[in-house]
Amino acid sequence: MTQTPILDVQQLKKDFHMHLVDGRVINPLASLSFQVQRGQTFIISGKSGAGKTSILKCIYRTYLTTSGAIWYDSQQFGRIDIASANEEMVVRLRERELGFCSQFLKVLPRVSALDVTAEPLVRLGIAREAAQLEATTWLRRLGIEERRWQASPVTFSGGEQQRLNLARAFIAAPRLLLLDEPTASLDGVSKGIVLEMMVEAKRAGVTILTVSHDTASLQALADATYSL
Amino acid sequence: MMNRQAMHGVDNREKREWVIEGRDLRKRYGHGCSYCDTLTRVEQGNRCAACGSITACAGITFALARGEILGIVGESGSGKSTLMQLVNLALPADSGELWYREPNETGAERAPVNLLTLDKYARRTFRNQRLGIVYQRPELGLNMNFSVGGNVAEKLLLADWRHVGRIRERTSELMRLTELPTERIDDAPRMFSGGMLQRVQIAKALSSNPAVLLLDEVTSGLDLSVQARVLDLIRHIQWELKMTMLLVSHDLGVIKQLAGRTIVMKAGYIVEQGLTDQILEDPQHPYTQLLVSSAL
Numbered sequence: 001m002t003q004t005p006i007l008d009v010q011q012l013k014k015d016f017h018m019h020l021v022d023g024r025v026i027n028p029l030a031s032l033s034f035q036v037q038r039g040q041t042f043i044i045s046g047k048s049g050a051g052k053t054s055i056l057k058c059i060y061r062t063y064l065t066t067s068g069a070i071w072y073d074s075q076q077f078g079r080i081d082i083a084s085a086n087e088e089m090v091v092r093l094r095e096r097e098l099g100f101c102s103q104f105l106k107v108l109p110r111v112s113a114l115d116v117t118a119e120p121l122v123r124l125g126i127a128r129e130a131a132q133l134e135a136t137t138w139l140r141r142l143g144i145e146e147r148r149w150q151a152s153p154v155t156f157s158g159g160e161q162q163r164l165n166l167a168r169a170f171i172a173a174p175r176l177l178l179l180d181e182p183t184a185s186l187d188g189v190s191k192g193i194v195l196e197m198m199v200e201a202k203r204a205g206v207t208i209l210t211v212s213h214d215t216a217s218l219q220a221l222a223d224a225t226y227s228l
Numbered sequence: 229m230m231n232r233q234a235m236h237g238v239d240n241r242e243k244r245e246w247v248i249e250g251r252d253l254r255k256r257y258g259h260g261c262s263y264c265d266t267l268t269r270v271e272q273g274n275r276c277a278a279c280g281s282i283t284a285c286a287g288i289t290f291a292l293a294r295g296e297i298l299g300i301v302g303e304s305g306s307g308k309s310t311l312m313q314l315v316n317l318a319l320p321a322d323s324g325e326l327w328y329r330e331p332n333e334t335g336a337e338r339a340p341v342n343l344l345t346l347d348k349y350a351r352r353t354f355r356n357q358r359l360g361i362v363y364q365r366p367e368l369g370l371n372m373n374f375s376v377g378g379n380v381a382e383k384l385l386l387a388d389w390r391h392v393g394r395i396r397e398r399t400s401e402l403m404r405l406t407e408l409p410t411e412r413i414d415d416a417p418r419m420f421s422g423g424m425l426q427r428v429q430i431a432k433a434l435s436s437n438p439a440v441l442l443l444d445e446v447t448s449g450l451d452l453s454v455q456a457r458v459l460d461l462i463r464h465i466q467w468e469l470k471m472t473m474l475l476v477s478h479d480l481g482v483i484k485q486l487a488g489r490t491i492v493m494k495a496g497y498i499v500e501q502g503l504t505d506q507i508l509e510d511p512q513h514p515y516t517q518l519l520v521s522s523a524l
Contacts, residue, residue, distance in 0.1 A: 019514035020521060061503060063510040087489055087503055088293055108463070108485050110456040122467050 004073050005035040006176060006207050007059070011068035012083075014054055028054045031068070034226050036209055038073075041202050041221045044211040046228030052211035053103075056178045058083070059209070060100045061090045075175060095124065099174030103181050105161040107153055113139065113164060114149040120172040138167040142193060158185045163194075170197055177201060179210040183217055191217060246329065247439055247472050248292040248315060249340075253324035255285040255310050270515075274307070274495040284310035286496035287324070292440065297466055297473040299487025299504060301480060301519070306493040308476045312444050315474060316361055317343060317351045330358070330439050356386040360433030364445035366425035369432065370417045376403070376428050377413045380435045387436035402431035406461060423454030427461065434465070441465075443475045447482055459485050480523040484508055492516045 012032040018024045028051030036042045046052050057063040059070055065083035074080050074097055077089060085093075094100075107116050114135055121131035139149060142163040148156070153164050162185050169177060182198070183191045198208060198221055212218055215225070256264065258281025267276060267283060274283045284307040292298050300308045313319040315326065321344055329340040346354060360383075363369045370379050380399040381392075389395050400410045406427040412420075417428055426446055433441055443462065447455040463486060465471050477483055483490055483504060491501040492513065500513040511517045 016510070017512070019517050057509065062505045064502070064506060064512065090503060091296070091488055106484075108456055108460055110453065111460055122464075125467075 003037060004079070006038040006073045007036040007209065008071040009034050010071065012055070012058060012065060012070065013067045014058055014063060015066045036207060039202065039205055039207055040223040041198065041208045043215060043218050043222045043225045044209070044228065045213060045215045045225060048213065050228040052228060053180050056100065056180050056209070056211055060094070060098060060178055072176070097175040099169040099172060099177045101165050101169035101179045101182060103162070103184060105153055105165050109154055110152055112150045113144065113153045113156070116153055117164060117167045117171060120168055124172060134171060135167070138171055142167055143190060159187065159190065162186060163190060166194060166197070170201065173206070175206065177206055177208045179208065181212050182210055183212065183214050195221065245294045246291040247294050249327040250288055250290050250315070251325040251327070253285050253288040253311070253314055253326065254322045255314060255319065256322055257282045257284060270495050270497040270499055283496045285314065288498060290491055290498070290501070292472060292474055294472055295470045296489060297475055297487045299483040299490040300474065300476045300493060301478065301483050301490055302493035303478065307496040308493050309444060312442055312474065312476045316359060316442055317355050356383065357436050358439045359442060360436065360438035361442040362426065362429045362433050362444065362446050364448045366417060366429055369429040370425065372418045373416055375414045375416055379417065379428065380432050383432050383435050398435060402435055405434070406431045422450050423458055426450065426458050430461065439472060441471050441473045443473055445477055448479065462486060480508065480520065492519065
C-alpha cells in the first residue's frame, strides 16, 4: 500500500508582476511537480536564481502561488492545499507544524541571542525560563560562545546568524522543516554539526525539505533529490 | 492579481475565531453630495471634487482573530486612524456593522453584538471594560497631571473597580509587567521620558484586562533604541497574555516585527491584505509594491 505523501506539489507556477517596472512579469517557476514522503530528507538543487528559494517560500506561503496546488498532509486539518488555505490555517500550521530556516536573520534590535532563539517556544506558550534553558542547549551545540548569548544577533557574523536561524528552526520541533541553504555560509565544523542535527531530526520522524547548491555535503543524507 | 485571500477570506469567516469584525464600514468627513457616491474605486481618490468631502473609510471589511496582532499600514490620509477610531467607538460610522464576540467563562461562545447599535451608555461601558488604546501622543491617553496610579485608577473606576487597595495592587502589577519602576507609582506622567510614557499608556490600557488592545502609531515619536524596547514589550504582552491587538502604523519595520497579518489601506480602501511576510515579500497591488520598495 502506498503512503500518502506529506507534501504533494502539483503544477506549481509562480509569477511576479513587477508593477513598478513597466508591469514586467518574472516567472521563476513554470510548472513544478514533486512529492515528498513522510520522514524523507528531500533535496532540491539548482543554480543560483533557478527558483529554489521560491519553492520553499510558496510552501511556507510567504509567496502566493499563481497556479497549481501544494497539498500538505497536516496533523491539524488533514490534507490541505497550502496555496489556497485561509490565512488563519496557515498561521496555525506555521505555529505547530512548519519550520522555516531562511538564509537571512531579521530580528528586533536590542533583543539578546538567547531570547531570539527561545522565541519560537515562547510563542507556543512555554514559560520564558524553560524556553531559554532549551535555547542554551541549541546555542551551545551550534558553537555560539556563552559570553555572546546576551548580545544582540545584529552584531553577529554571517555564519553565526545562520546558526542562530537554524537553532530557531529546529527548536520548536516542527513536522516539516524547510531549510534554505542550511550549510551555505558555514565552516567545516559547523557544517558537520548541522548535518548531525538533520540526521537526528530525521531519526525523530521530521520530514526535511532543503534547497541547496552545495549538494556534495548533503548528498549522504538525501532520500530523494530533485534538480531544477 | 489581487491576493486570493483578500477575495475569498470572507468565505472562511465563520470558521475563524474572530473577536472584532467590521463589515462594509463607511465614514465620510463633510456633508457629502451626489457626486461623492460616484467615487467607488481607489484610483479615484477619496476627496470629492464637487463638495470637498473626504471619504476616510470606503466600505472596510475585516476580521480580527483572537490572539493575533493585525497591522494596518498605509500613507498619511489613507484612513487607518479613522478605522482605529471607529473600532474604538470614538467616532460614529456612517454605515456598516461592527461585530464583537467574546467567549464567556465556560468557554461557550456568546452571541455576537453589533457595537454600532449600542446606545451611548453601553458604548462607553464597552470602551472602558473591553477596549484599551495606546496613542502616539501620550497626552491623548493620559492625564499628565495625575499620578501613574491615578491614571490607571481612572480607567479601573470607569470599569467599575471600587476597592482602592486592589486598584493600587493592580497598578503595581501592571507597572512590573510593563517594566516600570513601581516606586514611581505616585509620580505624574510629565516626569517620565517618552519611552516610559508609552509604557504607562500600555499599563493603563491593559488595566481593565481588555479583549482588544488598540495601538495607534505607538512608537512613532520615539528614538530608535527606545522603540525597540517598546516593540519587544508589546510582543511579550501578546505572547504571554495572548492579547488581541489592532496596530496602526505607517512604519513597515514596526508592522514586520509585530503583526501576523496586515491590511494595506489607500484612500479609504483596503487594497490588499494577507500574512505580513507575504505582504512584504510578495506584494500584489501596485501601491503595496511602491510602499514596500520605498521602505528603508
